[in-house]
Amino acid sequence: MGIDRFEDLHGWQEARKLTRLIYSLTKKPDFRKDYNLRNQSQAAAVSSMGNIAEAHGRFSFEEKRSFYEISHGSIEELQSHLYVALDQEYISKEDFQEAYNCAGTVGRLVKGSIDNLGRQISSRRRDRGKGRNPVK
Numbered sequence: 001m002g003i004d005r006f007e008d009l010h011g012w013q014e015a016r017k018l019t020r021l022i023y024s025l026t027k028k029p030d031f032r033k034d035y036n037l038r039n040q041s042q043a044a045a046v047s048s049m050g051n052i053a054e055a056h057g058r059f060s061f062e063e064k065r066s067f068y069e070i071s072h073g074s075i076e077e078l079q080s081h082l083y084v085a086l087d088q089e090y091i092s093k094e095d096f097q098e099a100y101n102c103a104g105t106v107g108r109l110v111k112g113s114i115d116n117l118g119r120q121i122s123s124r125r126r127d128r129g130k131g132r133n134p135v136k
Contacts, residue, residue, distance in 0.1 A: 006056035011109035015049035015071070018102045022078070025099060031090035037081060044078035047071070048106060055113070061124070065117040068110050075107040 006012050022045040025031060026038045048071045055067035079100055086096040 003056070006053040009052060009056060011071075011106060011113060012049060012052045012056070014102070014106045014109055015045070015052055018078075018099070018106050019045040019049050021099055021102055025085070025091055025095055028090060030088070031085060034088070034090065037084055037088075037090075041078060041081045041085070044074045044081060047074035048078065048110070052110065052113075061117050061121045065114055065121070068114045068117065072107060072110045072114065075103050075110065079103050079107075 003009055019042075022041055026041055031038055051067045051071035051074065055064045055071070058064045058067060082091070082096055082100050082103070085091045086093065091099070
């Protein structure tokens with residue numbers, strides 16, 4: 001039994017929580033004034049969430065994995081942006097830790113999807129190779 005809607009994916013649900021958290025943090029006065037960091041942080045969070053949804057809508061394992069890989073990269077980017085926000089004192093250490101940990105949860109879920117798809121791709125390739133007559 002598969003998942004019919006991307007909204008049912010645990011990774012997408014966690015990415016949505018992360019996106020809400022990032023939007024909340026970027027509304028803080030000092031963070032809000034740093035347009036580039038604010039926009040890049042929001043975009044990275046949205047990218048992670050959106051690419052999980054897009055992966056769900058793809059049909060080949062390879063395409064799905066590609067979108068999950070983009071999502072995972074966006075999470076890593078966002079975690080880096082959080083360090084900048086902390087270093088500039090736009091967010092507290094507690095806010096940083098909450099957002100960083102939330103991003104880590106999304107990253108682990110996405111990485112699990114990438115690994116699972118990798119196993120499926122490898123298995124399919126092995127299965128294709130079975131039953132072929134060797135060239136003599």
